[in-house]
Amino acid sequence: MTAGPNGPVTCVVFDLGGVLIDWNPRYLYRKLIPEPERMETFLAEVCSTEWRLPFDLGAPMAEAIAELAERHPDLRHLIEAYQVRWPEMLGGTVDGSVAILEDLRAKVPALYALSNWPAETFAHARARFDFLEWFDGIVISGEVGLKKPDAGIYRHLLESYGIEPRTTLFIDDVPENLTAAETLGLTGVLFTSAGRLREDLARFDLP
Numbered sequence: 118m119t120a121g122p123n124g125p126v127t128c129v130v131f132d133l134g135g136v137l138i139d140w141n142p143r144y145l146y147r148k149l150i151p152e153p154e155r156m157e158t159f160l161a162e163v164c165s166t167e168w169r170l171p172f173d174l175g176a177p178m179a180e181a182i183a184e185l186a187e188r189h190p191d192l193r194h195l196i197e198a199y200q201v202r203w204p205e206m207l208g209g210t211v212d213g214s215v216a217i218l219e220d221l222r223a224k225v226p227a228l229y230a231l232s233n234w235p236a237e238t239f240a241h242a243r244a245r246f247d248f249l250e251w252f253d254g255i256v257i258s259g260e261v262g263l264k265k266p267d268a269g270i271y272r273h274l275l276e277s278y279g280i281e282p283r284t285t286l287f288i289d290d291v292p293e294n295l296t297a298a299e300t301l302g303l304t305g306v307l308f309t310s311a312g313r314l315r316e317d318l319a320r321f322d323l324p
Contacts, residue, residue: 126321128280129225130298131252132265132289133232136308137215138242139208148205149195163189164199172235175259204241213311215248220324222251230255231274231287233264254278265289266297275301286321288314 134140142160150156168185172178178200186193221228230252234242236259243249256274258264263273275282282302289295295305306317318324 126225126284126286126323128227128229128285129221129323130229130231130274130280130285130287130303131218132287132291132294132308133230133234133242135211135290136288137211137218137230137248138246139211140206141208142199142206144208145198145202145205146195149198159192159195163192164196172237173233173258173264175236175262178235178237200237203238204245207242207245210246210248211311214308214314217311217314217318217324218248218251221318224324227253227278227280229253229274229278229280231265231270232256233258235259265291265294268297268301271298271301271303286318286323 131137142164143156146156146160146164147153150159163185168181171181182196182200186196189196218228228251230249232255234257236257239257239259249255254274254277256270256277258270261270261273263270265271274280285303286306287295287298287303288306288308289298290308292307295307299305306314308314315324
């Protein structure tokens, strides 16, 4: 089976967090805030998802942390830990996914990664995960100032590496990101587990 009208799959693009890399701030904050309810409140109301989003676009962490710490001086040590102890939020790899990536290396001419990730912390991931060297190119949102599902980051990937969208698969765990990719001609594959991903890739005679 093919990815599109132009023939067999020539390229596969992977999201990183939630697909290949298990990242979760709870891995760190469980150590710092033993009470589960208090920890969840901290992550919902202080170092919240909304507070973290600008980092994916390249916003400086130090400035945001200093500002937040001024508003919550009693929580300063916890807020500062977000940057100082960030590597402890990396839980490892997502079960089975890296094995699929390795299998694809022998079947697909080109492999790329496209991820919403702070530029300041991606070096930690590079140092820890050798499989990142398998990609022919990686686009990180914090490095280019664009993030999924903004169409601009997909265009940046396609134009930077000369990728033909109609024979490219894009694997992501967020449906909105797949929808955006499909408007540009890529074929989206929703990641829910490695086992399901193998089943979905089999429709394209992969891996």
